[in-house]
Amino acid sequence: MIRWSQTLLNTLREAPQDAEIVSHMLMIRAGMMRKLGGGLYTYLPLGMRALRKIEAIVREEMERAGAQETLFPILQPAELWKQTGRWETMGPGMFRVQDRKEAWYVLAPTAEEAFTALAKSEISSYRQLPRTIFQMQDKFRDEIRPRFGLIRGKEFIMKDAYSFDADDAGADKSYRAMYDAYVRIFARVGLAAKPVEADTGDIGGNFSHEFMVFAASGEDGILDCPACGYAANQERAERAPAPVPYQTEAGAAETVATPGQHTCEEVACFLGRPIDQIVKSLVLLVGGKPVMALVPGDRELSETKLRRLFGGAKVEEAAPETVAQVAGPVGSIGPVGVSIPVYADRSLQGAADVVVGANREGAHLLHVCLARDAKVAAYEDLATVRAGDLCPKCGKPLEIRRGTEVGQCFKLGTKYSAAMGASFLDEQGASKPLVMGCYGIGVSRTLQAIVEQSNDENGIIWPAAVAPCQVALLILDPDVPEVVAKAEALGAALEARGIDVFVDDRAERPGVKFKDADLIGLPIRVVAGAKGLAKGGFEIRRRTERDSAIVAPEQAAQAISDLLATTQK
RNA sequence: CGGAGCGUAGCGCAGCCUGGUAGCGCAUCUGCUUUGGGAGCAGAGUGUCGGGGGUUCAAAUCCCCCCGCUCCGACCA
Numbered sequence A: 001m002i003r004w005s006q007t008l009l010n011t012l013r014e015a016p017q018d019a020e021i022v023s024h025m026l027m028i029r030a031g032m033m034r035k036l037g038g039g040l041y042t043y044l045p046l047g048m049r050a051l052r053k054i055e056a057i058v059r060e061e062m063e064r065a066g067a068q069e070t071l072f073p074i075l076q077p078a079e080l081w082k083q084t085g086r087w088e089t090m091g092p093g094m095f096r097v098q099d100r101k102e103a104w105y106v107l108a109p110t111a112e113e114a115f116t117a118l119a120k121s122e123i124s125s126y127r128q129l130p131r132t133i134f135q136m137q138d139k140f141r142d143e144i145r146p147r148f149g150l151i152r153g154k155e156f157i158m159k160d161a162y163s164f165d166a167d168d169a170g171a172d173k174s175y176r177a178m179y180d181a182y183v184r185i186f187a188r189v190g191l192a193a194k195p196v197e198a199d200t201g202d203i204g205g206n207f208s209h210e211f212m213v214f215a216a217s218g219e220d221g222i223l224d225c226p227a228c229g230y231a232a233n234q235e236r237a238e239r240a241p242a243p244v245p246y247q248t249e250a251g252a253a254e255t256v257a258t259p260g261q262h263t264c265e266e267v268a269c270f271l272g273r274p275i276d277q278i279v280k281s282l283v284l285l286v287g288g289k290p291v292m293a294l295v296p297g298d299r300e301l302s303e304t305k306l307r308r309l310f311g312g313a314k315v316e317e318a319a320p321e322t323v324a325q326v327a328g329p330v331g332s333i334g335p336v337g338v339s340i341p342v343y344a345d346r347s348l349q350g351a352a353d354v355v356v357g358a359n360r361e362g363a364h365l366l367h368v369c370l371a372r373d374a375k376v377a378a379y380e381d382l383a384t385v386r387a388g389d390l391c392p393k394c395g396k397p398l399e400i401r402r403g404t405e406v407g408q409c410f411k412l413g414t415k416y417s418a419a420m421g422a423s424f425l426d427e428q429g430a431s432k433p434l435v436m437g438c439y440g441i442g443v444s445r446t447l448q449a450i451v452e453q454s455n456d457e458n459g460i461i462w463p464a465a466v467a468p469c470q471v472a473l474l475i476l477d478p479d480v481p482e483v484v485a486k487a488e489a490l491g492a493a494l495e496a497r498g499i500d501v502f503v504d505d506r507a508e509r510p511g512v513k514f515k516d517a518d519l520i521g522l523p524i525r526v527v528a529g530a531k532g533l534a535k536g537g538f539e540i541r542r543r544t545e546r547d548s549a550i551v552a553p554e555q556a557a558q559a560i561s562d563l564l565a566t567t568q569k
Numbered sequence B: 001c002g003g004a005g006c007g008u009a010g011c012g013c014a015g016c017c018u019g020g021u022a023g024c025g026c027a028u029c030u031g032c033u034u035u036g037g038g039a040g041c042a043g044a045g046u047g048u049c050g051g052g053g054g055u056u057c058a059a060a061u062c063c064c065c066c067c068g069c070u071c072c073g074a075c076c077a
Helices: A022-029 A045-064 A076-082 A112-122 A168-188 A262-273 A303-309 A320-326 A415-420 A444-455 A480-495 A511-519 A531-533 A553-565
Strands: A033-037 A041-043 A073-077 A095-097 A105-106 A131-140 A156-165 A195-196 A207-214 A221-224 A231-233 A255-258 A281-287 A288-295 A314-319 A341-343 A354-359 A363-366 A376-378 A400-412 A422-425 A432-434 A435-442 A471-476 A503-504 A524-528 A538-542 A550-551
Touching: A022 A033, A022 A444, A022 A471, A041 A076, A045 A131, A045 A156, A045 A168, A045 A444, A073 A076, A112 A131, A112 A156, A112 A207, A112 A341, A112 A415, A112 A435, A112 A550, A156 A444, A168 A195, A168 A281, A168 A400, A168 A415, A168 A435, A195 A221, A195 A400, A207 A221, A207 A231, A262 A354, A262 A363, A281 A303, A281 A320, A281 A354, A281 A422, A303 A314, A341 A400, A400 A444, A415 A435, A415 A531, A435 A444, A444 A511, A471 A480, A471 A511, A480 A503, A480 A531, A480 A553, A503 A511, A524 A531, A524 A553, A538 A553, A550 A553
Parallel strands: A195 A231, A288 A341, A341 A376, A471 A503, A471 A524
Antiparallel strands: A033 A041, A073 A105, A095 A105, A131 A156, A156 A435, A195 A207, A207 A400, A221 A231, A221 A400, A255 A363, A281 A288, A281 A314, A354 A363, A400 A435, A422 A432, A524 A538, A538 A550
């Protein structure tokens, strides 16, 4: 039994000034956590209890899926990270520190290197495969912009698991086991998380799913097919091919003056043509070399897709000077006559009457036929998919939703094992690199995502499985001995049934206790007051209900137990 | 890293333009009254005004530098 009078817990009437989203505001107001610095949060006793419950569920499901828990150092030698090149590629995203001998270390932002190093030293035979190991550990990332409380912090708690297999088929099985465990974990913590196809980002590898929680405040766009269930991160979502417009040639290309018109919208408007007839030309540096990308004027280029096309090379926007050098002034460039490689979105294949920049200030070209007038190296999927585009799986229109990522699975292949020489001997005695997968859950982020998804105007509504306690017991008359005695007896009876009880035993007015109970949001509220007891017993209700039931003291423990069993999640 | 804003009591903020006694609400403490949805009255405590430098008889206020935080953008699990 936890007593408020003995707990470090203060609720706030006013929202903190820096809380942008409801879950952040509620976590602070309800006294679950406090900010120590930008992107750095302290878990207070109540928040800590919820966190521990999530961790316990994650552990259980990991072990059920055959994974074994370990614990790696957070502080890791730079050499480890240099072996895979991530000392450079993750670069400023990592916290790096030096010891007194000026040797460099990394505060681990993830742990592929360390786990691979362990596998290298411990696994030498196919007889030891497969293995999946995990840890629940603080991670550090020097986020450019920490925000939304626990959603994006500089320090956070992550469960990271790594699988090691002898071959691809085995790796697929390990991946599937983790994927299934993730589905169970998010269901158990009361979170509606949907697996979506995702990009592999800095982690690398060739295949990935993100587990996304839909929320208006989400930082990612997700294309979702209500018809067949296809879902993918906007960075990499595909669409079914649509008929390519403007396939009929309309004569030779012709220069037209477009003074001061730079964006596709301006040019379309100025020329009185539909915007999708304008072709957007962009110069990017791919692995340091300039490349031109073409997408329809009403579309955005997906830099992620371009990066995938080039095997994960770094893609960045070219500086205006570079653009001017290889094509023309920004806002007036086009593919005609340029000598850098040109890649066009698939939807432009066959386009025979479009408008492009003339590579001269204030001029565009009409009636351009890409096949005739430009040298296009390849037509690839480069444009960002948007709502209304057709599902690549079933052809029905896609919807777009916002989401927050709470977990991600990656098929890594041999990226890390090959780089670090983590190999084993197969049945024939041949040395092969381990085939790996890695699997992360943002545990602290999950905590806040639950609150983001489950609240009302009065406060948090904790799912029973992760609530700091299952029952809030409000003693309205702490100076009436009979009320206190009955409440204490009920608390003890509940504890005996394994139900966590949080007792509000403060000398506060009833209204304050009701407000705070709603704010903190435990699943069941039990009121012990002189008035209620005079009417026959305790007043019991779910956090989500308006009306209470009066239950006689001797039946109360059973009634609460029953109510909990039927409370959703 | 580019743009913008903010930094004054534990929290939320006013005061700054036009230099001169540091204030309000919430919270905290004391007393009385109250007591079923964030009580009322009376009283009390609480500040390196983010830091440093400058101007001035005098700086929270004006000027310069630095630091921190937040938002938008770019970027990113």
